[in-house]
Amino acid sequence: MRFVIIGGDAAGMSAASRAKRNDPDLEVVVLERSKDVSYSACGMPYNIADPGRDMDDLVVRHAEVFRDKQGIDMRLGHTAERIDRGNKKVVGRLAEGGSFDLPYDRLLIATGANPVVPDVPGKDLDGVLVLKSLADGRKLKNYLANHHVSNALIVGMGYIGMEMAEAFHERKVAVEMCDILPRPLPWMPEEMAEAVRRELEDKGVQLHFGARVTSIEPQGDRKVVRMGDREAVVDVVLMAVGVAPASGLAADAGLALGPSKSIAVDRSLRTTDPDIFAAGDCADAFHVVTDQRVWIPLALRANRAGWAVGDNVTGKSVELDGVAGSAVFKVLDLEVARSGLSEAEATDAGFEPVSTTIRSRSRAHGHPGNQTIYVHLVADKRNGKLLGGSMVGKEGAAHRIDAVAVALHAGMTVREFFQCDLAYAPPFSPVWDPLLTGANQLLKRL
């Protein structure tokens, strides 16, 4: 039996390795259009921050290792162009020229996501960059190495934008950021988003809100970016407005799509064709809180889904519970974390949300190094169930959010969550952990 995988990153290589380990006799072929497989895309901002580090440090395992040690048939420079479901084959072209035509018994689409670039004049200028693939990362890092870059504009204030603000800051590149929205992190309560804004501004990042890029013009080596009546003159523009699922192949093959045109999969990661799976940033997932389909492209899910596909093509029967949309990122010295639904998402999903936002401390009263920490919790007024949470703080937010994630997976009520015996010691928490203080405040509104 031949298992063909389109895309050799997190989901694809997890599936390949797992399937081959489960069944060494299985023929596993990976089609990857670039020359890079299995790298830590999430690590790119931190690698870029350090001029002394090689970008290729982010490669977790090289294609030769997959080929030689694991017996996986790695075909780099292979771009899949069409899935012929009738004849069960993948048709495509080779980077070196020519085409290929490969029959499959089981197929995994793990094509990931593509960066969205606003269609504005000047978007193709040299020094207007994106950051999604390792090739993008190399290009950006080389640009910084080979040009005099004293300032940069980041278009978009999602987590890639935020992480790159830190990376540029580390490299002494002055940073401006713009977003079409009136404030950062719209899923977060205003008070908490304000703490993020303050952190960026305190570190010298200049912010433009309600600013849509209308054009980019060259000015020598520099770029003049117009945002309505405002403008920024910078050496580099990073487009970080978001990503879209690379679902074209699946759509053309007539497979059903889910939210945001991601590929719809069931809990076994099967598409509407039972011989074709999809996993990673191109595919959707069930949300553990709503039980509805969502598209939340994140690394853990990609690895987990790839792994499950590897199991399911080798005779096991693995179903995934779903995602809670747990995410964390660092904004300079601030930790920002979330899990589950925001209040607006809860309303959209048909819940009757109530929420609270509290300000507490990261350590016990009077303990040196104590920092402000914000907790926002959302619950359903009808049954008291916890629906989501977010946190911001200079310490203690990143890992605390996992307690919220577990509570969401367990379907806990706020009352049950409030009863949880969380660990306390003065260097790590007040006696009543900020999460418990938040839960107690929220209980009063239920």
Add this chain to the structure above:
Amino acid sequence: MRFVIIGGDAAGMSAASRAKRNDPDLEVVVLERSKDVSYSACGMPYNIADPGRDMDDLVVRHAEVFRDKQGIDMRLGHTAERIDRGNKKVVGRLAEGGSFDLPYDRLLIATGANPVVPDVPGKDLDGVLVLKSLADGRKLKNYLANHHVSNALIVGMGYIGMEMAEAFHERKVAVEMCDILPRPLPWMPEEMAEAVRRELEDKGVQLHFGARVTSIEPQGDRKVVRMGDREAVVDVVLMAVGVAPASGLAADAGLALGPSKSIAVDRSLRTTDPDIFAAGDCADAFHVVTDQRVWIPLALRANRAGWAVGDNVTGKSVELDGVAGSAVFKVLDLEVARSGLSEAEATDAGFEPVSTTIRSRSRAHGHPGNQTIYVHLVADKRNGKLLGGSMVGKEGAAHRIDAVAVALHAGMTVREFFQCDLAYAPPFSPVWDPLLTGANQLLKRL
């Protein structure tokens, strides 16, 4: 109605404040034998570490504030000696001389715990100290201020001993520690306890295992401590072998006792006399994993139980789910955390435990500042339920354990826990969080 509380620390003052807030007409009387109420006992090691800080910084709220702002009748220097259940009154003596006799309608026993001091010759010498009450803390801090203290022996390697090792280390006092056991933290797998031992020794702490103190003799201002055939000559001896519930009053009044002679209470914190409650370090609790009575004296439970008593004496009906025994402490630069049952405790409770210990990293592969982190998880082979976990690491252990605590409260299986969507970003975790890696390893043994 008069609500009398014996003991004015965490549980007692939580109950007093809550009851008075719920019902301003309630007469609330607090009998406290010392002059200190409502202080952060857990903060003492960190306060002692800093000679510039006043010990009284640890007082959360002074007696006058409770009296003047909250209308609570605070009676300091009142030692309760007997509970006369027939006549519903508390009999005792005053620090200033004389006795008192106070009728109650509802009574809360919140007498806490007392330090256990091994009965060895020399235990009453000047400079042989304990650390439980704020008075103990003042005495120790004054001793450090008024004597030339170049080294100290800590007897006992529980969390107070560990925290005090750090405090002495901060004050440039050379530390020796001894314990009758062959290694530190017996509830923890050997590999993890070894990491704790290394951290102590790397920072210059000299450790004596299998060492029982047999005598303490004065040598000028110094103390010669004999431990069988070994000896230590030190300026200060800190006895930190543990605490015992202060349940004498309750026992003498014929109330039922629970584990370790703590006062047995139901989920409403009622003793076997329905008009008498007990809360805090003197009382027991139900364990959420075993549903059996346990005595685990910790600060969050004391506050939570006091609060529930305040509710229950004012007409509400609050039941507590129980404790998971979640605890965290800092050992110099190491975070040590646990929740739920150890493997031995699981066996004792009648489970069929299987466990795993894994070594992972605190951050993503190659991320600067990455540290080793250990995860130990225990499950029941019969139904796959998670029973407990512990962690050790220079970062990322303290808050991660809360995810385990929530899973234990929810009664999750290891499979369910492994499915949890924990948050990932390179500065905070590998893609597969160490908890998930641990859960995955444990699944293989189930």
